[in-house]
Amino acid sequence: MEISRFGFTVSRGEVKNWEGLDLSAAIRILENAGREDPTRSALPPAAQLQSLIDALCDLSMHDGLTGLVNATIFRAALASELDRSSRTGRPCALLLVDLDHFKDVNDTFGHNAGDAVLKAVGAYLKRSVRGMDTAARAGGEEFALILPECGPEAAVRAAARIHGGLNPISVPVGDAVLRVTASAGLAWNDPGAACTAQMLIARSDAELYRAKNAGRRRLSYAPLASTRVTAAEHASLVLSRSQEDSYEP
Amino acid sequence: MSPKPRARRYAIVSGKGGVGKTVITANLAAALAARGSRTLVVDADLGLANIDVILGLNPSGTLQDVLSGDLPVEEILLSTRGGFDLLPAGSGTMEATLLTPALAESVQAMLEKLEPSYDAILFDAGAGIGEVVLFFARLADEILLVVTPEPTSLMDAYATVKVLARRFGCHNFRLVVNQTNPRNPEQSGSLVADRLQQVISRFLSNESSKPVRIHLAGVLPSDPAIGRAIARQKLLQETDPSAPALTRIRRLAESLDSASQPAGECSTA
Numbered sequence: 105m106e107i108s109r110f111g112f113t114v115s116r117g118e119v120k121n122w123e124g125l126d127l128s129a130a131i132r133i134l135e136n137a138g139r140e141d142p143t144r145s146a147l148p149p150a151a152q153l154q155s156l157i158d159a160l161c162d163l164s165m166h167d168g169l170t171g172l173v174n175a176t177i178f179r180a181a182l183a184s185e186l187d188r189s190s191r192t193g194r195p196c197a198l199l200l201v202d203l204d205h206f207k208d209v210n211d212t213f214g215h216n217a218g219d220a221v222l223k224a225v226g227a228y229l230k231r232s233v234r235g236m237d238t239a240a241r242a243g244g245e246e247f248a249l250i251l252p253e254c255g256p257e258a259a260v261r262a263a264a265r266i267h268g269g270l271n272p273i274s275v276p277v278g279d280a281v282l283r284v285t286a287s288a289g290l291a292w293n294d295p296g297a298a299c300t301a302q303m304l305i306a307r308s309d310a311e312l313y314r315a316k317n318a319g320r321r322r323l324s325y326a327p328l329a330s331t332r333v334t335a336a337e338h339a340s341l342v343l344s345r346s347q348e349d350s351y352e353p
Numbered sequence: 354m355s356p357k358p359r360a361r362r363y364a365i366v367s368g369k370g371g372v373g374k375t376v377i378t379a380n381l382a383a384a385l386a387a388r389g390s391r392t393l394v395v396d397a398d399l400g401l402a403n404i405d406v407i408l409g410l411n412p413s414g415t416l417q418d419v420l421s422g423d424l425p426v427e428e429i430l431l432s433t434r435g436g437f438d439l440l441p442a443g444s445g446t447m448e449a450t451l452l453t454p455a456l457a458e459s460v461q462a463m464l465e466k467l468e469p470s471y472d473a474i475l476f477d478a479g480a481g482i483g484e485v486v487l488f489f490a491r492l493a494d495e496i497l498l499v500v501t502p503e504p505t506s507l508m509d510a511y512a513t514v515k516v517l518a519r520r521f522g523c524h525n526f527r528l529v530v531n532q533t534n535p536r537n538p539e540q541s542g543s544l545v546a547d548r549l550q551q552v553i554s555r556f557l558s559n560e561s562s563k564p565v566r567i568h569l570a571g572v573l574p575s576d577p578a579i580g581r582a583i584a585r586q587k588l589l590q591e592t593d594p595s596a597p598a599l600t601r602i603r604r605l606a607e608s609l610d611s612a613s614q615p616a617g618e619c620s621t622a
Contacts, residue, residue, distance in 0.1 A: 257520075264484060268455075268456075328520075330519050330520075331512070331515050331516040331519050331520060333508060333511060333512045333515065334556070336556070337511065337515075337552055337556050338508060340551070340552045340555065340556075341504070341507050341508055341511055341548065341549070341552050342504040342507070342508070
């Protein structure tokens, strides 16, 4: 955008007081987030404005603590990956990761320690995924990984590797080292069947719930279709009463 | 005769819990030891380990301590009254069903260290088909599948075979049928083996892979002696040396010893 189109010529620092363009709130948001105020830079005014907009967009998409994309962007990204999946016919997997007993960390060691743990997990997840994957902070102590182009077997392998590296994750806090574990739920879509972001989240969430219930620190996922015992196999296996030779002592 | 490259590894798996896997492992190890094999049992059930309990032993450390680097493996090795050694695992520990790449590497390294000292290594794998069970099954030269004639046991055993065959290309399984009708263990065992093989041949045959085969390796009758031995935390040879189940376990040991046919042969992928 050319600032000159609006008929302004502004010198350094003046950009925040344009007529009709009160940028002070936007600048305050950036400053509160610990970012530089682009209107104080030596950039030309148009570049200052663009840089301000870019920085605000970036802030609104990411979680300030971990730097991962936030819940809003996560949902949008998942919806768009699922769209792509139904077009390409290649499945997409979703791994939800939730830290175990995280409230205890905050309650016992304080919120700074809790934040340090969240940061460490965020950094680990970010470096554990491929470029095409999306790592998000889904909220609180829950993280989400979108794994596009990932069939069930590949998704299970990736999830096992990622979850394995998280258990435990060691975070130095003062003189101590906190060891925090995580539970995870994995699900994937069937590209041939309709699946909304909400549906896939619900499936992963159900698996996460199973992992928590089974004692935490686990990865849960539905049995792989290739190895699930089918009804036909079951029927063939079960011996009929007359043949059954089980012995009841 | 070429020198023995390394100990023969057996994974004892079942799918379903409570079918007698651990009791069979302990008594089979004693029977192998009695035949002159230097035998090690690894309690590979990292979640619900209990072979030390069955033997009335008090471990000073566990497999988890070794894998986490806290103790050297020599310090936790136990000699048993059955003439075999035991690597006990901790029960109810956090590592229950986890298999991190680092853990897998530690297990491999530990086995390579121990292997020269033994002729046979038995992994007493946990129930279910979790990653730890599958890992130990793939490490083994032979997979011993313990089942009872109960439909639920057959189902879980079949599910185990299916996963190992489909995911890892395992195609040979030795079947041990436990808790068969004592009046006719052979018939009961054959019935189970035939049924399992039929379903496997029908559903798991795959033109691109080798056929999956079940070899009936042993049949154990329901035997109250087993319950007595467990209650007294002893081996069958100590409590009921003439128990029919023990005779069968010795026969199983003999067949494993003399078997030249490789069984497990999973791909290492």
